[in-house]
Amino acid sequence: MQNIVALAVAGLLTLTPVVAHAETISTHVLDLVRGEGGAGLPVTLSRQQADGAWTLLASAVTDDNGRVRAFGDNLQAEAGLYRLSFDMSDMSKPTHSAFFPEINIVFRVADPSRHVHVPIVLSPYGYSTYRGN
Template sequence: MTGKHSTSAITTHVLDTALGRPAAGVPVRLSRIDPDDSSVVLADAITDDDGRVTDLGPDQVPAGTYQLRFGTAAYYAATGQECFYPQVSVTFTVTDRRHHHVPLLLSPFAYSTYRGS
């Protein structure tokens, strides 16, 4: 794609708290979770050198339940770290048209997330 791309409605930033740096190269999948618990994949991406994904899916999403799935096993293998959580899934609810930023803080034996800005 050429030209400036608008920021997606849902973005993420992954930080490796054990190494004290952005987590580059983490596979990320955005899915919509339907009321029957089935899911629809909206986009796949990989975190950039700053650990960010800003072009993940559409620039607007309807209200509903969404999930970000982070392929942490590939990241840990590439950085030579142990991996207790080979995958991290963060499920959250979108209720309005505001931008939704979902950061992930990683270490080999723990992770946390929060509603970013």
Template structure:
């Protein structure tokens, strides 16, 4: 079973996806992969990366998005560190944001 990863960013204040938000994925071997959410707030731009078990970090650059939609942002970025396991299948890392808060969980 291979390992795959996707993400989704939702603006909980507007009740809408956070489109065109920049993010980076730092892999377990130190590579940095740049990406951006699509019009539905989803990101799967690393689908061709050969994921291995290990620790990863998604950095969501929230400041520009929040300032443009809410005129303020307390968090300039949000880092989510997580661990992929061998034969872990698909991992989905959603981010829920507002100008003054955020949360995440392992989605499906």
């Protein structure tokens, strides 16, 4: 009987619209030159609206390990396009300015029930990103 009830509840849950909290979107900045996380970097999370305009959802600063584990407790991610903007001006050395003063990563959230992790790997004149887990 418990199995039947569990299956019925599971079936009902599949009919419920899925909305995930923005803590399901995270990032990690990795500095290849120093071999450590990029600590203290400002990061913003925005979502593209139907008219193409970007709406700021949240801002954060990377922790000592270069991570932003959550962008807020009250934000809810929906399917759509999102943008992480990294302010790289603090990564500059005193002798020269950053080649990439800002890095924008645009990505799609197709299934808001799944965690989305977007790491970025940096060097002074390049960067790479991928969908992490």
